[in-house]
Amino acid sequence: xxxxxxxxxxxxxxxxxxxxxxxxxxxxxxxxxxxxxxxxxxxxxxxxxxxxxxxxxxxxxxxxxxxxxxxxxxxxxxxxxxxxxxxxxxxxxxxxxxxxxxxxxxxxxxxxxxxxxxxxxxxxxxxxxxxxxxxxxxxxxxxxxxxxxxxxxxxxxxxxxxxxxxxxxxxxxxxxxxxxxxxxxxxxxxxxxxxxxxxxxxxxxxxxxxxxxxxxxxxxxxxxxxxxxxxxxxxxxxxxxxxxxxxxxxxxxxxxxxxxxxxxxxxxxxxxxxxxxxxxxxxxxxxxxxxxxxxxxxxxxxxxxxxxxxxx
Numbered sequence: 001x002x003x004x005x006x007x008x009x010x011x012x013x014x015x016x017x018x019x020x021x022x023x024x025x026x027x028x029x030x031x032x033x034x035x036x037x038x039x040x041x042x043x044x045x046x047x048x049x050x051x052x053x054x055x056x057x058x059x060x061x062x063x064x065x066x067x068x069x070x071x072x073x074x075x076x077x078x079x080x081x082x083x084x085x086x087x088x089x090x091x092x093x094x095x096x097x098x099x100x101x102x103x104x105x106x107x108x109x110x111x112x113x114x115x116x117x118x119x120x121x122x123x124x125x126x127x128x129x130x131x132x133x134x135x136x137x138x139x140x141x142x143x144x145x146x147x148x149x150x151x152x153x154x155x156x157x158x159x160x161x162x163x164x165x166x167x168x169x170x171x172x173x174x175x176x177x178x179x180x181x182x183x184x185x186x187x188x189x190x191x192x193x194x195x196x197x198x199x200x201x202x203x204x205x206x207x208x209x210x211x212x213x214x215x216x217x218x219x220x221x222x223x224x225x226x227x228x229x230x231x232x233x234x235x236x237x238x239x240x241x242x243x244x245x246x247x248x249x250x251x252x253x254x255x256x257x258x259x260x261x262x263x264x265x266x267x268x269x270x271x272x273x274x275x276x277x278x279x280x281x282x283x284x285x286x287x288x289x290x291x292x293x294x295x296x297x298x299x300x301x302x303x304x305x306x307x308x309x310x311x312x
Contacts, residue, residue, distance in 0.1 A: 012108040013038045013068075017094050019112050024082040032112065033077040034094035044068040047098040051078045054090045068098070078169065087118040087141045088181070088303065118146050118301065120122070127164050132203045133289060135299045136162035144181070145304045147193070150297075151289035154211060155223055155232040158293070165201045166239075169262030169309040176249040176284045177310075179264075180214045181303040183243060184287070188295040189217030193288040193302035194247050197256070199278065201285055204229030207277025211287065212247050212258045212270070216300075220247070222258040222270045228277030236271035244305075250312065254278045284309045 009073070014037040024030045034051060038044050047065040052058070061078050068074065083090065091111040100106050120137035123129060123145065129138045133151030151160035170176055178195050194213030199206040209225035211232060219239035223232035236258070248259040248267065256278075258270040288302035 013040050013044060013096065013098075014108055015094055015096050015108040015110040017092055017110045017112040017116075019092055024114060026082055026086065026116070028082040030080050030082055030092070031077055032080055032092040033075060034110070036068075036074045036094075036096050036108070038068045038070055038072045039100070040100075041070065042100060043070060044072075044100070046097040047096060049074070049076055050095040050097070051076065052093040052095070053080045054092055055086065059095075061095040065096075068103045078131075082114070083142065085142050086144075087116045087139075087146075088144070090114045090116060096263055100229065118303065119235070120148060121148075126166060129162070129164050133160045133162045138161055138162070138164060143306050145286055145307055147286065147288040147289045147302045147304075148181060148185075149290060149302070150292055150299045152287045153291050154213070154294040157187060157231055159230065159232065161289040163196060163201060163285045164289040165283050166309055167283050168281040170197050170251055170284040171279075171281040171311050172251070172253055173312045174251045174284075175310050175312045176251070176260055176287055176308070178307040179244055179246050179305040181244045181305050183216055183300055183302050185300045186216070186290050186292070186295060186298040188291055188298055189215065190291040191216040191289065191298075191300045192221060192291060193300070193304070194221075194286070195249055195284070195307075196282045197249060197251065197278075197282045198286045199280070199282060201283040201287075203230075208275055208282050209277075210249065210256045210273070210275050210277060212249050212260075213287070214243065214245050214247065214260070215241055217241050220245075220258075220260045220270055222273070224256065224271075224273045224275050225277070226275070234273055236273070248253040251278070251282070252312075
C-alpha cells in the first residue's frame with residue numbers, strides 16, 4: 001500500500017491534505033487535515049472549504065472561511081474512516097472555492113490518496129463466476145468487480161475469457177452497463193474487458209451471445225454471434241482506447257445496441273445488431289481476456305465499477 005498527497009491547482013493558493021494515521025488500512029478511524037495557504041498576490045474573497053470522505057460525491061463538511069488576506073493560513077480537520085471493503089486509489093479530498101476579484105470564481109483541490117492493492121477474494125451472491133481462460137481469479141470490493149485472467153482470444157473460434165455474471169438478469173427490454181476502470185498486467189494491445197450477454201454465458205453455443213469491450217489500445221469492440229453457434233462473428237468499433245470508460249448494451253428482443261462514453265454523459269452509438277438466437281431472459285456479466293495468443297503466458301487484471309442490469 002502506498003500514499004500520495006496531491007495538489008492539482010498550481011496557479012491558485014496552496015492546499016494540502018494529510019491523514020493520521022499516515023497510511024490507513026481498511027476500517028481505520030482517520031483524522032484528515034486540510035491546510036489552505038493564500039500565497040497568491042491577492043486576497044481570496046468569500047472562500048469556502050469542502051472536506052470530502054473517500055468514495056463520496058458530497059462534502060462531509062462545508063466550512064465558510066470568508067475573506068482571506070495574502071499570507072493567511074487556515075487549518076481544518078475532520079473525522080472519517082478508511083472504507084473496509086475497497087481497493088485501488090482511495091482519496092481524502094479537499095476543495096476550496098473563492099473569488100479572486102469579487103467577480104470571478106476559482107478553486108483549488110488537493111487529495112491524500114492511499115493505494116490499496118487488489119487481491120483475489122472471490123465474489124458474493126448473487127454473482128457467479130465462470131472461465132474458459134487460464135489463471136482466472138476473481139474479486140469484489142464494494143461496487144467494484146475484479147477479474148484476473150489469461151485467455152487466447154474472444155473471437156476467431158477461440159472464446160477464452162473469464163467472467164462474473166448475474167444469471168437470467170437481462171430481460172427482453174433491458175440495459176446492461178458498466179464502468180471499465182482499468183486493465184493492467186499485459187503489454188498486449190489487444191487485451192480487453194467489458195460486458196457480455198447470452199442465453200447462457202457459461203455455454204455461448206446456446207445462443208444470444210454479444211460482447212462489448214474496451215481493448216487495451218484498439219478502442220471499443222462490439223462483437224456478436226449472428227448464427228447461434230457460440231462464435232463471435234460480427235464486429236464494430238475501433239477508435240481510441242480510454243481507461244476508464246463507460247460501456248452500455250441496450251437489448252430490445254433480439255436487437256442489441258452498443259454505446260460508449262468517456263464521461264458518463266454523452267453516449268456514442270457504436271452499432272445496432274440483430275442477434276437472432278437471443279431468447280427469454282439472458283445472462284449478463286462482465287468479462288476479460290488477455291488475448292494472449294501472440295503473448296503466451298500473459299494475464300490481465302480487469303477492474304469494473306457500478307455494473308448494473310435494469311429493465312428499460
